[in-house]
Each structure stands twice: as C-alpha cells, then as structure tokens.
Amino acid sequence: MIGVCVGIHRDSALCRAKNLGGHTMKMNVENLNLFYGEHQALFDVGLEVPEHKVVALIGPSGCGKSTFLRTLNRMNDLIDGVRVEGDIKLDGEDIYAPETDLVQLRKRVGMVFQRPNPFPMSIYDNVAYGCRVHGFKDKKKLDEIVEKSLRGAALWDEVKDRLNASAMGMSGGQQQRLCIARVMAVEPEVVLMDEPCSALDPISTMKIEELVTEIKKDFTIVMVTHNMQQAARVSDFTAFFLNGKLIEHDKTDVIFTKPHDKKTEDYITGRFG
Numbered sequence: 514m515i516g517v518c519v520g521i522h523r524d525s526a527l528c529r530a531k532n533l534g535g536h537t538m539k540m541n542v543e544n545l546n547l548f549y550g551e552h553q554a555l556f557d558v559g560l561e562v563p564e565h566k567v568v569a570l571i572g573p574s575g576c577g578k579s580t581f582l583r584t585l586n587r588m589n590d591l592i593d594g595v596r597v598e599g600d601i602k603l604d605g606e607d608i609y610a611p612e613t614d615l616v617q618l619r620k621r622v623g624m625v626f627q628r629p630n631p632f633p634m635s636i637y638d639n640v641a642y643g644c645r646v647h648g649f650k651d652k653k654k655l656d657e658i659v660e661k662s663l664r665g666a667a668l669w670d671e672v673k674d675r676l677n678a679s680a681m682g683m684s685g686g687q688q689q690r691l692c693i694a695r696v697m698a699v700e701p702e703v704v705l706m707d708e709p710c711s712a713l714d715p716i717s718t719m720k721i722e723e724l725v726t727e728i729k730k731d732f733t734i735v736m737v738t739h740n741m742q743q744a745a746r747v748s749d750f751t752a753f754f755l756n757g758k759l760i761e762h763d764k765t766d767v768i769f770t771k772p773h774d775k776k777t778e779d780y781i782t783g784r785f786g
C-alpha cells in the first residue's frame with residue numbers, strides 16, 4: 514500500500530506514473546478486493562487506466578462495475594462496513610494512503626452519476642458550486658469558469674440567456690450536461706461516469722457521447738455502461754467484469770471483435786447477461 518511518494522501532489526515529476534505500452538497510465542489498480550461486510554464484491558482486480566483515454570466498464574447487473582468505479586475516488590468510504598484491500602494509484606500515488614486528502618482527491622477524480630443530480634439552485638450557481646467550495650471568490654474569474662465549463666459541456670448556447678434560472682427547469686439531458694459542466698469546472702484530471710445516459714433519450718445520449726469523445730483530450734474518463742454499442746462507440750479500452758472479477762481488459766476493438774476469453778465473447782454476443 515505504499516505509493517511512490519506521500520500525499521497527493523498534482524505536478525510532481527517524481528510521482529508521474531510509468532509510461533506502459535506507449536500510454537501513460539493515469540491510474541493503476543492492483544490486487545483490489547472489496548467487501549461489503551461479509552460479502553466480497555470485488556476479487557483481485559487489476560486494471561490500468563491510460564491518460565486521456567476512455568475506459569468502459571461492462572458486465573451484467575451486479576458484477577461490481579459501480580463498486581469498482583467508486584473505489585477510484587474512494588466514494589465507497591461513505592458506505593458503512595466497506596473494506597478495501599489492494600493498491601490504487603493516481604499518478605503513481607496511493608490514494609488509500611492515510612494522509613490522502615479526500616476533498617482534494619475527489620476534486621482530481623470527479624464523478625457524474627446515473628441520474629442527473631443538479632442542486633436546487635441556478636444554472637450558474639450549480640457550475641460555480643465546486644469552485645466556491647474550494648474558496649474561489651473572484652466574480653469575474655468565476656464568470657469565465659462558468660462560461661468555459663458550459664461551453665465545454667456543449668450547453669452554453671442553450672442556457673447563456675438564463676444562467677440565473679433554476680437548474681430544476683432544464684430537461685434531463687440538459688441537466689446531465691450541467692452535471693458534467695459542474696464536474697469540469699473544478700478541472701479534475703479523471704472523470705468517473707456511472708451509466709451517465711441511462712436516464713436519457715437517444716438524442717441526449719448522442720450529445721453526451723459526443724461530449725465524452727470531445728473532453729477526453731482534457732480528462733481521463735472511466736465510464737460504466739450497460740450499452741454495448743455505447744462502449745464500442747466512445748471507449749478506447751473496455752474492461753469486462755463478471756461476478757466481481759475482471760475477466761478481460763483490452764483495446765475496445767479487440768474486446769468486441771476478438772476477445773480472448775469465451776465468457777467475454779458470450780456476453781458481448783448476448784448469450785448471457
């Protein structure tokens with residue numbers, strides 16, 4: 514459990530992860546086991562997350578995708594009775610080290626949930642929220658951040674004339690893009706997405722998929738999806754989970770055209786799940 518260096522320092526050259534197979538690894542997970550009380554939900558999972566790529570997590574319901582995703586910014590810590598064993602590194606640093614600052618970690622590794630969860634406040638305040646929490650007060654700078662984030666989330670043109678209107682009056686698809694803008698505003702390095710399109714119509718889904726493809730130049734993305742076509746369309750790498758185990762992890766085209774494991778093939782061809 515000992516990282517390359519202590520604490521979470523964003524730009525430390527010493528802490529940069531190794532460049533493996535032509536990709537710089539943003540996160541490295543090794544020998545990860547997770548228990549909800551007596552129930553083991555993840556078994557010896559090892560996965561590398563390359564920088565500026567999209568990694569899709571697929572697998573049947575209950576196989577541990579969301580549980581795994583939540584280990585990457587320690588969201589499981591909020592659940593009573595959870596025990597985590599193993600190594601998870603961000604830029605080579607152990608995020609489970611006792612001295613890890615969780616607020617700082619979750620700023621660096623942001624999360625977008627299944628259902629859009631805007632705060633009951635204005636569109637502007639939703640996007641500015643995280644910056645204010647982190648002590649940002651300069652109004653002019655905040656205006657710039659809000660505009661940049663809304664543009665980045667492909668929402669600016671739709672909302673620029675009603676920034677002070679309540680976010681609760683937006684469509685579901687707009688709310689989800691707002692939640693993405695809210696995460697982007699604090700400039701995370703990794704964005705975790707837990708089935709971000711499952712509550713959306715096909716057009717909103719397409720917009721989120723385009724957005725994911727666009728923003729990966731700035732962020733590293735790990736996304737849970739039940740939608741196989743979506744994984745094939747937006748991800749560079751795909752990880753297939755079954756019964757809490759990572760069965761296979763490879764380039765997305767390999768997983769979908771010539772998987773190594775029969776269980777992966779059975780799942781992606783719809784034989785189970």
Ligand SMILES: Nc1ncnc2c1ncn2[C@@H]1O[C@H](COP(=O)(O)OP(=O)(O)OP(=O)(O)O)[C@@H](O)[C@H]1O
Nearest residue numbers: 549552554572573574575576577578579580581592
């Ligand atoms: N808060 C919790 N407390 C206890 N057990 C949990 C909790 N969350 C998940 N589990 C259990 O852990 C296992 C993995 O669940 P998880 O939600 O991670 O799977 P999933 O692949 O994301 O499923 P889905 O696709 O249906 O969302 C399941 O057996 C589930 O019942």
